[in-house]
Amino acid sequence: MEVKNLHFFYEDNEEILSGINLTFDSRSTAIIGQNGAGKTTFVKLLKGLLKPTGGDVIFNGINTKESTVAGLARYIGLVFQNPNDQIFKNKVIDEVIFGPLNIGQTHQKARENSINALKIVGLYEKIDENPYDLSLSERKLISIASIVAMNTEIIIFDEPTIAQDYNGKEKIKSIIKDLSAKGRLVIAITHDMDFVAETFERTLVFAKGNVLLDGTTREVYSCIEELESAYLEPPNVTQLCQRIGVEKTFLTVEEFINYKKK
Amino acid sequence: MKKIIVENLKYKYPLTNELALKGISFDVEKGEFIGIIGKNLSGKSTLCQALVGLVPHFYKGGYGGKVVVDGLEVSKSEISELSQKVGIVFQNPFTQVTSCKLTVYEEIAFGLENMGISRGEMRERIDNSLKLLGIYKFKDRNPFDLSGGQMQRMAIAGIIAMKPEIIVLDEPTSQLDPRGSEEVFKAIQNLSKEGMTVIMVEHKMEKIAKYSDRIMLLNDGEIVDFDIPQKIFSRGDLDSYGVTAPVFTKICKGLRIKSKVTGLYPITIDEAYDLVVNYIE
Amino acid sequence: MKILSLYQERNTIIHKVDPISKILYIIISITIPIIMPYKIIGLLCMSVSIILLLIAKVFKKVIPLVSFSMIILLSIIIIQGLFNGLNDIPAFHIGNLIFYKEGLLFALEICIRVINILCAFAILVLTTKPSDLIESLVRRGLSPKIGYVLSSVLQIIPQMSSTMATITDAQRSRGMETEGKLRVRIKAFLPLIGPVVMNSLINTRERAMALEVRAFNSKATKTFLNEEQNSSYNKIIKVILIFLLLLAVAWRVLI
Numbered sequence: 115m116e117v118k119n120l121h122f123f124y125e126d127n128e129e130i131l132s133g134i135n136l137t138f139d140s141r142s143t144a145i146i147g148q149n150g151a152g153k154t155t156f157v158k159l160l161k162g163l164l165k166p167t168g169g170d171v172i173f174n175g176i177n178t179k180e181s182t183v184a185g186l187a188r189y190i191g192l193v194f195q196n197p198n199d200q201i202f203k204n205k206v207i208d209e210v211i212f213g214p215l216n217i218g219q220t221h222q223k224a225r226e227n228s229i230n231a232l233k234i235v236g237l238y239e240k241i242d243e244n245p246y247d248l249s250l251s252e253r254k255l256i257s258i259a260s261i262v263a264m265n266t267e268i269i270i271f272d273e274p275t276i277a278q279d280y281n282g283k284e285k286i287k288s289i290i291k292d293l294s295a296k297g298r299l300v301i302a303i304t305h306d307m308d309f310v311a312e313t314f315e316r317t318l319v320f321a322k323g324n325v326l327l328d329g330t331t332r333e334v335y336s337c338i339e340e341l342e343s344a345y346l347e348p349p350n351v352t353q354l355c356q357r358i359g360v361e362k363t364f365l366t367v368e369e370f371i372n373y374k375k376k
Numbered sequence: 377m378k379k380i381i382v383e384n385l386k387y388k389y390p391l392t393n394e395l396a397l398k399g400i401s402f403d404v405e406k407g408e409f410i411g412i413i414g415k416n417l418s419g420k421s422t423l424c425q426a427l428v429g430l431v432p433h434f435y436k437g438g439y440g441g442k443v444v445v446d447g448l449e450v451s452k453s454e455i456s457e458l459s460q461k462v463g464i465v466f467q468n469p470f471t472q473v474t475s476c477k478l479t480v481y482e483e484i485a486f487g488l489e490n491m492g493i494s495r496g497e498m499r500e501r502i503d504n505s506l507k508l509l510g511i512y513k514f515k516d517r518n519p520f521d522l523s524g525g526q527m528q529r530m531a532i533a534g535i536i537a538m539k540p541e542i543i544v545l546d547e548p549t550s551q552l553d554p555r556g557s558e559e560v561f562k563a564i565q566n567l568s569k570e571g572m573t574v575i576m577v578e579h580k581m582e583k584i585a586k587y588s589d590r591i592m593l594l595n596d597g598e599i600v601d602f603d604i605p606q607k608i609f610s611r612g613d614l615d616s617y618g619v620t621a622p623v624f625t626k627i628c629k630g631l632r633i634k635s636k637v638t639g640l641y642p643i644t645i646d647e648a649y650d651l652v653v654n655y656i657e
Numbered sequence: 658m659k660i661l662s663l664y665q666e667r668n669t670i671i672h673k674v675d676p677i678s679k680i681l682y683i684i685i686s687i688t689i690p691i692i693m694p695y696k697i698i699g700l701l702c703m704s705v706s707i708i709l710l711l712i713a714k715v716f717k718k719v720i721p722l723v724s725f726s727m728i729i730l731l732s733i734i735i736i737q738g739l740f741n742g743l744n745d746i747p748a749f750h751i752g753n754l755i756f757y758k759e760g761l762l763f764a765l766e767i768c769i770r771v772i773n774i775l776c777a778f779a780i781l782v783l784t785t786k787p788s789d790l791i792e793s794l795v796r797r798g799l800s801p802k803i804g805y806v807l808s809s810v811l812q813i814i815p816q817m818s819s820t821m822a823t824i825t826d827a828q829r830s831r832g833m834e835t836e837g838k839l840r841v842r843i844k845a846f847l848p849l850i851g852p853v854v855m856n857s858l859i860n861t862r863e864r865a866m867a868l869e870v871r872a873f874n875s876k877a878t879k880t881f882l883n884e885e886q887n888s889s890y891n892k893i894i895k896v897i898l899i900f901l902l903l904l905a906v907a908w909r910v911l912i
Contacts, residue, residue: 148553148554148555149523149524149553149555149556150523158826161830163826163829163830182834183826183829183830183835184829184832184833184834184835187829187830187831187832188832191830191831192827192830194823194826194827194830196823196856198852198855198856198859199820199823199824199827199852199856200824200827200828200831200852201851201852201855202828202847202848202849202850202851202852202855203851212831212848213831213832216831216832216833217831217832246855249416249417250416251416260831261831264831264832276550276551277467277547277550277551278416279415279416279579279618279619280415280579280618280619280620281415281416281618282416305553305554307554308623345554345555346554347554349623350582350622350623350624350645351623351627353645354623354624354627354645354648354649354652357645357649358649358652358653367623367626367627367630368630370627371627371630371631374631374652374655375631425866428870430866430869430870434865434866434869454874454875454876455869455870455872455874456869456872456873456874456875456876456877459869459870459871459872459875460872463870464870466863466866466867468863470816470860471860471863471864471867472863472864472867474805474809474864474867474868474871475808475809475812475813475816475864476788476804476805476808476809476812477788477808478660478786478788481882482882482883485882486871487871487872488880488882489879489880489881489882490801490871490872490873490875490877490879491872491875491877492875492877492878492879492880493880494880495880495881495882495884498880498882499882502882518660520812520816531867534871535870535871538871538872
């Protein structure tokens with residue numbers, strides 16, 4: 115997927131995004147940055163919910179300007195932050211199958227994909243229950259399943275770990291790693307620096323409508339000054355290492371422990 | 377003087393079969409900072425709401441046991457009475473905005489108007505709260521024009537203007553970005569320094585370890601443990617309760633280095649730093 | 658942030674008058690022409706309202722409102738001019754259609770009444786902050802809970818419309834078409850109702866809890882942060898208005 119010289123502003127003349135140039139390969143990518151830096155706007159532009167005022171977003175030879183949102187839905191899925199903004203059916207299976215049916219899967223294929231998706235998020239036993247009877251974190255997993263079932267090449271998550279406890283986060287981490295291993299491009303907007311360190315191969319730092327840093331997560335997390343200027347703190351492990359004066363940038367607790375034991 | 381006394385608190389929400397709280401007992405002294413941790417649905421929010429009277433008065437449901445807050449028995453008092461003893465701040469900054477006031481200043485006045493406070497006293501309290509929370513410069517803005525962190529600080533200001541001596545915070549930063557979170561934690565720390573008794577539910581273990589005097593671990597509606605942070609996070613069975621230790625503690629656990637003074641694992645970056653630097657395999 | 662109101666911020670003396678006086682003015686300017694049904698009285702009231710609007714510098718905002726009602730008024734003029742039962746003396750004609758004097762005068766009276774009412778309301782709506790109006794009513798006995806509902810609606814409705822936009826985006830992202838033929842758009846409406854209702858219910862409950870813990874249900878007598886604008890000239894205005902009303906009644910009774 116390619117983003118060429120992307121510009122965007124709303125009616126009030128402040129430009130939200132000023133000239134973004136990026137290419138996405140299949141590495142799982144996290145997008146971090148302060149609120150107001152343009153992350154959500156960027157993701158909406160990728161999804162076609164907003165059309166660029168300048169520049170293009172192109173993937174698979176399709177330019178987002180030339181397609182409706184629903185038309186793009188078969189290639190690129192977006193899991194919204196609040197599951198309550200999405201859920202409307204009174205059976206879990208009906209909710210999950212809604213997306214696949216809309217983008218033209220046959221009923222049988224759609225059902226198959228939905229069941230698989232529910233198994234991936236670990237909620238297969240609740241398949242006939244009413245989504246409103248489930249807890250908030252379970253509803254979040256349902257909303258993830260309903261996008262995964264659409265089998266899109268690209269999946270975007272908007273703040274996947276908000277309001278999740280430790281177990282919930284671990285589950286989402288494994289879902290993302292799983293999808294990435296299957297070759298899908300996973301992009302996520304998140305504030306959770308530890309989560310990013312443990313899960314994503316590539317990290318983009320947005321600040322004031324521009325991409326401040328772009329590289330592997332390890333590289334990006336080593337650039338302490340730039341991160342500070344974007345009001346971001348490196349994850350706790352990395353902070354401890356920097357305190358000690360270790361040269362290498364560590365991303366997870368396990369890495370550091372193994373290093374120290376040698 | 378004990379600020380909060382909870383004796384065998386039991387609670388069941390209406391139309392459910394299971395107890396949300398299964399016999400909770402504990403005390404809190406004046407000025408303490410108590411952290412509450414536990415996995416989702418362990419009863420943390422229910423406990424918070426039981427301290428301010430929302431449980432049982434807002435929900436009704438089945439209630440047992442006794443909660444006494446600053447001398448008032450919760451089940452026998454009105455929520456508006458209790459609001460002068462204990463305040464609560466919720467997760468979502470948006471739904472705490474009254475939306476009937478056009479400026480931040482008037483927004484803080486809302487609770488005071490309801491209480492019947494005189495105008496002069498009102499202005500003094502509002503000015504103090506705004507300054508304490510660092511949002512005095514926003515006093516003439518529309519409440520909805522603030523960022524998430526500013527909105528949460530406004531919610532806290534609105535509560536402390538009512539002058540409770542206890543404040544309960546139920547995951548106040550979970551919907552905020554890192555900067556907003558930091559602003560809110562600093563504000564809470566200030567309140568604690570001024571002598572406020574603070575009860576806070578949080579998932580950010582590093583933060584709660586840093587600020588709490590004692591931590592309560594809840595699971596399935598019961599208290600598993602209620603002790604100083606070092607003891608709680610040194611437990612080996614945290615996983616089974618769906619919680620994790622702060623990163624620094626995890627590192628030291630992995631390297632098996634304990635503090636020589638306490639015999640427990642460190643919980644903050646400073647403590648961990650000392651031990652890790654001197655680590656020899 | 659947009660709030661739902663027509664209030665125009667200006668610094669005129671009309672703006673400084675308290676809302677209750679303006680409500681009184683509306684009542685008076687509607688009642689007096691009814692008590693004294695002479696066209697001259699109607700015209701007088703209308704002129705006064707227009708002058709007040711000019712002083713308040715909001716006259717320009719009334720014009721679209723009046724123009725809109727002109728469409729209805731014009732149809733009244735035409736129908737009455739042509740078909741009023743009392744029509745006798747012709748006034749003028751357009752082609753084959755004859756407009757009669759009686760009908761036209763009757764229609765004129767209606768027009769004056771309607772514009773009068775519109776202008777009087779406009780003075781209230783365009784120069785009063787909704788929150789001030791509601792606060793005045795609560796001070797005089799309106800239940801604070803109703804007052805709260807009225808004031809919060811003005812800010813919550815714009816909020817809801819932005820939530821609607823997010824919900825629509827979420828469903829479009831799942832392949833639901835919203836652009837295109839009318840039938841497509843109607844079909845797109847169903848998946849939106851559930852989330853909108855659900856969100857509103859959840860928000861309402863959370864908001865209710867937040868209000869409770871801010872002593873919303875306290876039995877104490879409510880006080881007000883803002884000082885009431887009860888300067889002497891507000892009292893004088895009320896006295897004058899009531900005096901005029903009594904004059905009109907006296908006129909009617911004695912003459």
